[in-house]
Every structure is written in structure tokens, then in C-alpha cells.
Amino acid sequence: MGKGENMERVARRSPLSIGSTDDRPADAASVRQDLVLESVSYAIAGRQVVKDISLTVRDGEFFTLLGPSGCGKTTLLRLIAGFESPQTGSISLGATRLEGLPAARRPINTVFQNYALFPHLNVAGNVAFGLRMLKWSREDIAERVDEVLGLVQLLDLRHRRVSELSGGQQQRVALARALAPSPKVLLLDEPLSALDLKLRRDMQVELKRIQTELRQTVIFVTHDQEEALSMSDRIAIMRDGDILQCETPAALYTQPADRFVAAFLGEANFLSAKLRAIDNFHATVEMRNGQTASIALGRHMPAPGEVTVMFRPEDVELGSGPGLSLTASVIQKSYLGSDLSFQLHLRDGTPVKLRSRASAAMEALRIGQQVPLSIPFEQLRIVGETR
Amino acid sequence: MAAIVNHRTSTAGSGLSLAAPAIVLAVVLGCIPLAFVVVYSLLTPASFGGVEWVASANAYRSLLFRKDLFSEELVFSPDHLMIFGRSVLLALATTVLCFAVGFPTAAYMASRSPRARKWWVLAITIPFWTSLLVRTLALMLIIGDQGLINGLLIRSGLINAPVAMLYTDFAVLLGLLYSFLPFMVLPLLSSLEKLDPRLLEAGADLYASRWRIALQIVLPNIRPGIAAGCLLVFVPALGSYVVPLILGGGRSMMAGDLIALQFGTSRNWPLGSAESVVLVLFVALAFALSNLVRRRAA
Structure with a gap:
């Protein structure tokens, strides 16, 4: 699949579709697009970081990768984003094979752990970046930026420098920036870990609201079991590059398959x-x-x-x-x-x-x-x- | 926290005394000689070098005008302007060239592991182990008519007669590029090292090609390094003396040659001083510009 075709599919979605995903156009883009990983393995310096992982993330699902640090969850996310390529296995989104595509050609956007906001651009400039790269028209960009900033309740701060924002505000800008191009899959790499407890709880609610509103497919990486339990449709518990169990939060809590899962989720x-x-x-x-x-x-x-x-x-x-x-x-x-x-x-x-x-x-x-x-x-x- | 605050306040208190040696050096080696130059530029030349303590603005006047031999009238003369203009152009060209070569070099070095990077920095600084004069003469041997490049080209049958490279503007630019490249690479490298690699990933994630990542994310975020590098190349290139003299063959005069001439053969110290003052003003202008860039970046 060529770059143009891919980009077009991202761009074709009306910039207005954000608040009302019900009326997505009935073209190829509206067909359910599950993210499917098959036997994905990744080793770095001889160490298997991701071991033969297969999983399906359904269209519109809030999917969480949960595990202690070093379990391979961030690496798995990077494989999906396209920052690393798996040595074996395949990753596909709907009918599109992703593993050969570089990050810049995948209709997938990431909220980074430290946000990675562009310090030389203001809030609106950060949010507009992806749209500019997709060559949207100036008017469309302005409209879309307003829309997404409204969604994360940052319209008032659009002209601020990102260095003048609080941690919670930066987090929202990062979210808005990743949402702006209407990605098929939104990846979140421990986005709340830098926030204090109260703010984190608020952002959890906020994030879940936005995800539900947009029916956005989300893959969320965290080591915080409470966060995972409260937000996810399904959770995959990871350890040493393996997925131990992958189910709904309730099933994981009441029917843990093994000792690690039982001890990691709750007491x-x-x-x-x-x-x-x-x-x-x-x-x-x-x-x-x-x-x-x-x-x-x-x-x-x-x-x-x-x-x-x-x-x-x-x-x-x-x-x-x-x-x-x-x-x-x-x-x-x-x-x-x-x-x-x-x-x-x-x-x-x-x-x-x-x-x-x-x-x-x-x-x-x-x-x-x-x-x-x-x-x-x-x-x-x-x-x-x-x- | 308290320790940090204490530390801060104590440095602020003793700041002046700590900076004293530097201030003394700057005054003795910088300000006083510069003051001499300024004063000399306002005096009358003595017949055999040196100055007579008679105030005169003649030196500055002769930067733009010359006296007609017969009528003693002042006639506009662009000679000085041409020489200074040439020097500024050449220094600018050197700066641009150094950036064009230095940025990819620094970007490559920054992408290596810290261990490998140390070796690259060493490799970049090795030329400084010998004097500029030796390096320039070596360059002469390489690009001369009987030099390495022409020798190889003739032996391989690509050309019949040597290509004239030495004693051209090309030779001067090459020499300046070679001499000042490290001054561009090192500040760029230190800026690039501070750049968060996640910003590049964020760019790729947001559909930017490698080219656009370089132009729209890397360049704007290393502006302080670019400003420092350009300044470090432009300033010495503007006053360079040895390289244009040897590689340019003294065919076209540069600001450095001109000043040397006034203190040497021409024995017109006030004129040489006036020319130096003008050169210093150009440098000050460059500093102001680079400060502006840096302040906007901060």
C-alpha cells in the first residue's frame, strides 16, 4: 500500500467527524479495522524483549498493556507505532500490512511518555503539525485545531508556548496533537505517569470520556493496575515479553490464570x-x-x-x-x-x-x-x- | 533545596571576585590594545612608521576618499569598500559552506553511540595539532598544478593539462572551509546532543518525512548552536590573513592583508588602525545578529 493511498484515507475523513463519529462516511474507512498482531517477536542485543506475541485489538476498543517495567510493553507499542520493526511476525490494520511501513506512513499516532511536544511551536502549532505534514489546507487545519483543542478543553491556551504549560496541560496538548489527524489507532505510552495522583484521576476520566465520544481505538501502556482496571475494555498482562492473560478487567480480577496475574491486579x-x-x-x-x-x-x-x-x-x-x-x-x-x-x-x-x-x-x-x-x-x- | 539556595546566594556575593582574573585578562589583553588602536586611528602617520601625536581624521577620510594628486581635491574611491565587501562576502560564503558541510557531519556524529562520538570529535580536532600555516601549505601541495589531485587526474588520463585550482577564490574558500569547519561542527554537535530524540520520533509519528524532520524540528531547536557556530566561523574568516595570502596568492586583497600592509610596507599606522576599527565594527554587528537569533530561540 502506497503512502499516498494511506494518507488519503486519513485525510478523507471529514474534519468535522470528530464529535459525531456516528456519521462516518460509508466508504472503506468505515469498515471495522482491527489491529492484528501475529507471532510478533523482537530481540535487542540478543535478548528477546517481545516473545511471539499474537493479539487482536478491536476497532473502537480501549486496550491496555499492563505489566511491570521491563516487561516489553513499551517495546510492543513502539513496534505498532513503527519506531522498531519486528524480526518475525506480522502487524496489520484491517487489510493493511503495517510491518513494512515506516512510522510516518502508519495512520497511528502516539502520545509519548514525556509528551515530546515541539518546544519551538506554540500549542496550536503543535496540534497542527501532523495536519501540516498531511498537507491539509490552511482553513481545514485551523478548523480542526480548534475542534481538537475544544475537545481537550485548551482553546484558551492555543497561543501559549508549551514551556509555559503545567504538566496536565502539556498532557492535553500531546493528546490533542495525536488526535488531530484522526488516527485509526491512538497509542498512549504511560501518559499519566508524570502527573500527581489527583490530576491523574481527573485525566483518567477525561481520557475515557474522549475515547468513548470518538469511539477511538486506543492502546494504552501502563504499570498502574488501578488505572488499567478503571479505563480498559480489555487488558493484556505482560511479563518478560510474554502476554500472560488478556481479558476484560473483571475477568482478570475474578479469574486470574496464574499467581503473577492474581498478585499484580489487586491483592x-x-x-x-x-x-x-x-x-x-x-x-x-x-x-x-x-x-x-x-x-x-x-x-x-x-x-x-x-x-x-x-x-x-x-x-x-x-x-x-x-x-x-x-x-x-x-x-x-x-x-x-x-x-x-x-x-x-x-x-x-x-x-x-x-x-x-x-x-x-x-x-x-x-x-x-x-x-x-x-x-x-x-x-x-x-x-x-x-x- | 536549601543547600542549592545557599550556594546560589554565595556565588552571587563572591561572583565579582571569582570573575576578577577573567576581567583583568579581558581588560589588559582586550580593551587596552583596542583603545590603542582607536587612539592611533585618530593620529597622524609618522614618516617611517609609528605615529605623530597630532590629532587627525585623515585615516577615516581615506577609507572612502583619496586626494587628487594635482588638485588636492577629495575624490570618492571605492577601493576600501571593495576590499571590505569582498572579505565580508568571502566570510559569509565560508560560513554558509561550513554549515552545509558541518550540519550533516554533526548530525551523523550525534547519531553515533557516545563512545564512537568521542572518537569522531577527536578526529575533527586532530588538524589543530599542527599550525594553520602548515595545514595551509599542505593544502597547497594537494591542489597545486603539480599537486596530488592534478597528478592523479592527469595520470588517469581524465585531463591533459592541470586544472587551475591554486591561487583562485575556490582555493581560498576551500582553505577557509578546511580551517574553520571544526568551529561549526562542535557547537552544532553540542546542540544536537541536547535535542530530545523523542522529538524526532514524534515528527515521524506525525507523518513528517526525514527531510521535513530535519528542516522543521531539528533546525529550529538547535538555533543557539547554529548562531554560535556561524559566529565562530564568520568572525575569524572575516579577519583571516594567512589562508587568503597563501592560497589566493595575494592576487586579490582581503581586509586582513590590507591591514597588514598598512602596518608593514605602507607605514601608515593610523590608516591600518582605522581599517581595524571598521573590521571590529563588522564583528560587533555579527555578534549582535547572533545574539538576536539566540534570544529569539530562548
Whole structure:
């Protein structure tokens, strides 16, 4: 696919289509364009940074790559943007093969981690840059710049130098600059990491609003699990260049496939147990204390022998009840506003976390006290041990 | 933070005393000799060099006029203007040429790893290990009629007679380019090193070709380096003496030659001083221009 054809497709979308994507023209551009990665690998200096990754990002989806630093998520984003080329595998957008195209010919725009705003241009100049390169007419550019600056609520600052802006404002300019050419896919590389907590929360809401309004396909890279959970349609959890699990936030939280995913998204307790029996829907395990539990099968298919049972701190109940019963001593107690959090140890020293709304019974617990705990069987999950 | 503030205030307090050696040097080596030049330019030439302490504006008058031998009338003479104009043009051409060669060089160096870059900087500065005179004479051997280039061309049968390169404006420009190129490359390199590589990626991401990235992102963001480099090339090129004399063969006079002539053969020190003052004014103008560029960039 030639450059001209590609550019044309970007430019053909009416500059007015931004607020009302419903009336996208019924030409090729309106056909669903999923971003598909197939067996993409990338190594630098002999180290595999991205290992044989296949994934599909659907048109209009808010897709998040989540993982600790060094997991390869930024590299994957750079492969999609075209700043690096994969050694093997293919990347395509709709019917267009991308892996041979340089960044300047991909209808994909990026919001960089440090924003990378052009210091020699003012706010409007930055936003107009991509449109100027696409050779839009002066009037169209002016109109589009106003439109996008309105969208990120920066119209008043259009003539400011970017060095005079606050971090949050620079972030909005970077977003507006990337949105202006109506990219098929918007890439966001930890765009909120430089903002303070409160501003970050506001920007999350703002970003999600804009994404929904434009039905913009977004690939968002972050190491902040809360950010990922609150904004994404789907999340891919990455570690060491691999995608461990790729699902909706709720599915990832309630059905983690392995220990790493369970611990990375929220907090998790792990107990080891022995697999006794397994059928199509349930596994029967024997816990260390001799109790047997029947656990619904989730994303992980356990093998005979030792298995890992996971449950969330908020599912642990104080007192004996139906379900898994444990006895633990209180090690630490922390106050989290609406909630109380406890660190406990089982007799064999296994740590267990408990989190609950503050109540009189909870407040009364003292450090060192032995307490009975129970976890409903339906809250137990069997997870894999991360390789 | 408090330490930084303290540090700042203490430097501000002792700033003058810390700068004192530099100030003394600047006054003794810069201002005082310059004052001499200005004073000499307003005196009367003595018969065998030196000056007589009689005030006169004749030196400045003879920059633009000459006395008619018979009528003693003042006649406009463009000789000085021509020589200064030629010098300015040649210095400008040298500056442009140095930028045209120096920018790609600096851009290439900046794109290397820091280790490789050190070697490149060393390679750029190696010519400074010998004197300008030796380097210029070496260049003469290369481009002369019996020189390396003509020798090779004749032996390979491409030409029959040597191409005249030495003692032409081409030779002077080549010599000036060769002498002053490092002064352009090094400031450009230091500006390019400070340029955030993400800006280039952002340009590519926003559909800019390599060419447009260079013109519309790199150049505007290294303006301070360009201003410094141009100044460092233009100023010495304007006053250059050795290179035009040797490679130009003294055929066409330059401002440097002219000034040397007044203090030497012509024994007209006030005129030489007046010419120097004019040259200094040109340099000051160049400084003002480059400051303007730098201030707009900041």
C-alpha cells in the first residue's frame, strides 16, 4: 500500500467527524479495522524483549498493556507505532500490512511518555503539525485545531508556548496533537505517569470520556493496575515479553490464570493444596489443614499433584462460617479510610491478608490475637504457578 | 533545596571576585590594545612608521576618499569598500559552506553511540595539532598544478593539462572551509546532543518525512548552536590573513592583508588602525545578529 493511498484515507475523513463519529462516511474507512498482531517477536542485543506475541485489538476498543517495567510493553507499542520493526511476525490494520511501513506512513499516532511536544511551536502549532505534514489546507487545519483543542478543553491556551504549560496541560496538548489527524489507532505510552495522583484521576476520566465520544481505538501502556482496571475494555498482562492473560478487567480480577496475574491486579492470598479429583467443571482439593474444597474451574487447568489456591483479601470473613476455615494470628492492622486491612499468619507461617469495611468487631481485634477466618468456597480459585 | 539556595546566594556575593582574573585578562589583553588602536586611528602617520601625536581624521577620510594628486581635491574611491565587501562576502560564503558541510557531519556524529562520538570529535580536532600555516601549505601541495589531485587526474588520463585550482577564490574558500569547519561542527554537535530524540520520533509519528524532520524540528531547536557556530566561523574568516595570502596568492586583497600592509610596507599606522576599527565594527554587528537569533530561540 502506497503512502499516498494511506494518507488519503486519513485525510478523507471529514474534519468535522470528530464529535459525531456516528456519521462516518460509508466508504472503506468505515469498515471495522482491527489491529492484528501475529507471532510478533523482537530481540535487542540478543535478548528477546517481545516473545511471539499474537493479539487482536478491536476497532473502537480501549486496550491496555499492563505489566511491570521491563516487561516489553513499551517495546510492543513502539513496534505498532513503527519506531522498531519486528524480526518475525506480522502487524496489520484491517487489510493493511503495517510491518513494512515506516512510522510516518502508519495512520497511528502516539502520545509519548514525556509528551515530546515541539518546544519551538506554540500549542496550536503543535496540534497542527501532523495536519501540516498531511498537507491539509490552511482553513481545514485551523478548523480542526480548534475542534481538537475544544475537545481537550485548551482553546484558551492555543497561543501559549508549551514551556509555559503545567504538566496536565502539556498532557492535553500531546493528546490533542495525536488526535488531530484522526488516527485509526491512538497509542498512549504511560501518559499519566508524570502527573500527581489527583490530576491523574481527573485525566483518567477525561481520557475515557474522549475515547468513548470518538469511539477511538486506543492502546494504552501502563504499570498502574488501578488505572488499567478503571479505563480498559480489555487488558493484556505482560511479563518478560510474554502476554500472560488478556481479558476484560473483571475477568482478570475474578479469574486470574496464574499467581503473577492474581498478585499484580489487586491483592491476593495463596495457599497450597493437593488435587484429589477433577471433572469438567470442578476440582476437589485437599487443603493443608485436611479440609477438602470443591472449586469451580477457571482459566487454569490444574495438573495432578500440588496446586495453588487463591482468594482475595475482601472475601475473607471474620469468624467461623461455611467454606474454608482457617485459624490465624493478627500481625498488623492498618486503617485505610473506609476499610481496615489486616496482616495475619496461619500456624505454619503462611501470610493471609484480610480487608473489610470497618466494624466494631474488626476494630476490636488486637495484634497477636488468634482469630477464626472463613472463605466461601465459591471465592476460591485454582491458579497456575507463574513460570 | 536549601543547600542549592545557599550556594546560589554565595556565588552571587563572591561572583565579582571569582570573575576578577577573567576581567583583568579581558581588560589588559582586550580593551587596552583596542583603545590603542582607536587612539592611533585618530593620529597622524609618522614618516617611517609609528605615529605623530597630532590629532587627525585623515585615516577615516581615506577609507572612502583619496586626494587628487594635482588638485588636492577629495575624490570618492571605492577601493576600501571593495576590499571590505569582498572579505565580508568571502566570510559569509565560508560560513554558509561550513554549515552545509558541518550540519550533516554533526548530525551523523550525534547519531553515533557516545563512545564512537568521542572518537569522531577527536578526529575533527586532530588538524589543530599542527599550525594553520602548515595545514595551509599542505593544502597547497594537494591542489597545486603539480599537486596530488592534478597528478592523479592527469595520470588517469581524465585531463591533459592541470586544472587551475591554486591561487583562485575556490582555493581560498576551500582553505577557509578546511580551517574553520571544526568551529561549526562542535557547537552544532553540542546542540544536537541536547535535542530530545523523542522529538524526532514524534515528527515521524506525525507523518513528517526525514527531510521535513530535519528542516522543521531539528533546525529550529538547535538555533543557539547554529548562531554560535556561524559566529565562530564568520568572525575569524572575516579577519583571516594567512589562508587568503597563501592560497589566493595575494592576487586579490582581503581586509586582513590590507591591514597588514598598512602596518608593514605602507607605514601608515593610523590608516591600518582605522581599517581595524571598521573590521571590529563588522564583528560587533555579527555578534549582535547572533545574539538576536539566540534570544529569539530562548
